[in-house]
Amino acid sequence: MSARREAPEPGTVITRVELRIFSFPMENVARGVDLPGAKSQRTRLAVRIETRDGTRGEYVGGNDTMFGQARLAARALVGFGALEREHFYEDMKRDLRKTDRMGVGVFDNALWDLAGKRFGASVSQLLGGSRGRLPAYASTWHGGEGGGLDRAEDYVAFAEECLELGYRGFKVHGWKDDDPEREARNVRLLGKALAGRMALMIDPGCHLRTFADALLVGRACDEAGFFWYEDPFSDGGLSSHAHRRLRELIKTPLLIGEHVRGLEAVANLLIADGTDFVRADPDFDMGITGTMKIAHLAEALGLDVELHAPGPAQRACMSAIRNSNFYELSMVGPSRGCFTGDFYTCGYSDALDSVGKDGCFPVPDRPGLGVDYDWNYIEKQTLEHYEHTL
Numbered sequence: 001m002s003a004r005r006e007a008p009e010p011g012t013v014i015t016r017v018e019l020r021i022f023s024f025p026m027e028n029v030a031r032g033v034d035l036p037g038a039k040s041q042r043t044r045l046a047v048r049i050e051t052r053d054g055t056r057g058e059y060v061g062g063n064d065t066m067f068g069q070a071r072l073a074a075r076a077l078v079g080f081g082a083l084e085r086e087h088f089y090e091d092m093k094r095d096l097r098k099t100d101r102m103g104v105g106v107f108d109n110a111l112w113d114l115a116g117k118r119f120g121a122s123v124s125q126l127l128g129g130s131r132g133r134l135p136a137y138a139s140t141w142h143g144g145e146g147g148g149l150d151r152a153e154d155y156v157a158f159a160e161e162c163l164e165l166g167y168r169g170f171k172v173h174g175w176k177d178d179d180p181e182r183e184a185r186n187v188r189l190l191g192k193a194l195a196g197r198m199a200l201m202i203d204p205g206c207h208l209r210t211f212a213d214a215l216l217v218g219r220a221c222d223e224a225g226f227f228w229y230e231d232p233f234s235d236g237g238l239s240s241h242a243h244r245r246l247r248e249l250i251k252t253p254l255l256i257g258e259h260v261r262g263l264e265a266v267a268n269l270l271i272a273d274g275t276d277f278v279r280a281d282p283d284f285d286m287g288i289t290g291t292m293k294i295a296h297l298a299e300a301l302g303l304d305v306e307l308h309a310p311g312p313a314q315r316a317c318m319s320a321i322r323n324s325n326f327y328e329l330s331m332v333g334p335s336r337g338c339f340t341g342d343f344y345t346c347g348y349s350d351a352l353d354s355v356g357k358d359g360c361f362p363v364p365d366r367p368g369l370g371v372d373y374d375w376n377y378i379e380k381q382t383l384e385h386y387e388h389t390l
Contacts, residue, residue: 008081108287191224
C-alpha cells in the first residue's frame with residue numbers, strides 16, 4: 001500500500017512561480033572559442049518562487065534548451081508545499097519521463113534557496129556541509145584559429161598562468177577539429193611542463209570521431225600522467241560498453257556522465273563499469289536533490305563525484321560531499337571571456353581571477369544559496385516571461 005501525501009501547512013503553499021529566459025553579453029568568446037575582441041550572447045533561466053506567507057526562493061541557471069520543460073515544471077509547482085522537494089522530484093521524474101528532465105533543476109535549486117531562507121540557514125548547512133573553501137581547477141574554452149588558445153603552446157602558457165593564480169588543476173577543451181594527433185601533442189606538452197605541479201585533465205567534448213582516436217589520446221594521457229580523461233568521442237558520452245573497453249586499454253581514469261541524465265541512468269553507467277569518476281550537475285540532474293542522490297550513490301560504490309560547471313548550487317553541494325576533489329571554474333581562457341554572467345549584487349563571482357591565493361573558492365554562508373541577483377538587469381534582458389499563480 002503506497003503512502004498517501006499529507007497536505008502541506010497552509011503558509012508554505014506555493015502561490016506564485018515566475019520563470020524568465022534572459023540573455024547577457026559575453027566578450028572575447030564566440031562559438032565556445034577563446035577569441036579576443038569577439039562578442040556573443042548567452043541565455044539563462046531565472047526563477048522566483050513565493051509562498052502564501054511571503055517566503056521567496058530564487059535561482060538563476062540552466063540554459064534556453066531547458067525552457068520547454070521548465071514551463072511545464074513551473075506550472076506544476078504551484079500548489080505544492082515549499083518543503084516538498086522530494087514529492088516534486090518524484091512527480092517531475094514521472095511527468096517528464098519522455099524527456100531528459102533538465103528543466104526541473106532550476107526549480108529544485110530555488111526550493112532549496114527558499115528552505116534555507118525560511119530556516120535562516122545556508123543550503124550548505126542544510127546539507128550538512130563542512131567545507132568552507134573548495135579547491136578549484138581552471139576549465140578552458142575551446143581552441144581556435146586566431147584565438148588565445150590557438151596552439152598547444154598557448155595551452156601550456158595559460159596553464160602556467162592559472163597555476164600562478166592559485167589553481168590546483170587545469171582542464172583542456174581542445175580544438176573541435178577531430179585531429180587526435182593534435183590533441184595528443186597538447187596532452188604530452190602539458191604533461192612535460194606541468195605534471196606534478198597541478199592536476200591535468202582533458203575533455204574533448206565528444207569531438208574525437210572514433211574509438212581509435214579516443215585510444216590514441218588516452219595513451220598520451222597515460223604518458224603525461226593526467227588526472228582524468230573526459231567524454232572523449234562521438235558516442236555522445238553515452239556508451240557504457242565503449243567506455244568500459246577504453247578503461248581496459250588505458251591507465252588514465254575516465255570521467256563519463258555529463259550527458260547521462262539522472263540517478264537511475266548514472267547507476268546503470270556505474271554498474272556497467274563505464275566510468276571511474278562520477279559526474280553530477282544541479283542544473284542538469286534535477287537540482288540539488290538529484291545531485292545529492294547521485295553523490296550518495298557514488299559514495300556507496302566507493303567512487304568520487306565531480307560536479308559539472310560553477311555556481312552557488314554547485315558550491316553548496318560540494319561543501320557537503322566528502323568524495324569530491326575539485327570545483328570546476330569554466331569556461332575560461334587567456335582573453336578573460338566569462339560565461340557565468342554578471343547578474344549578482346552581492347560580490348559573488350565565478351570569474352577566472354576571483355580564485356583565492358589558496359586556489360579555492362568560498363562557499364556562500366548566508367541563508368539559502370547565499371547570493372543576491374540583480375533582478376532589474378534580468379528583467380531588462382528578458383526574452384520570454386511566464387508567471388503562474390494559485
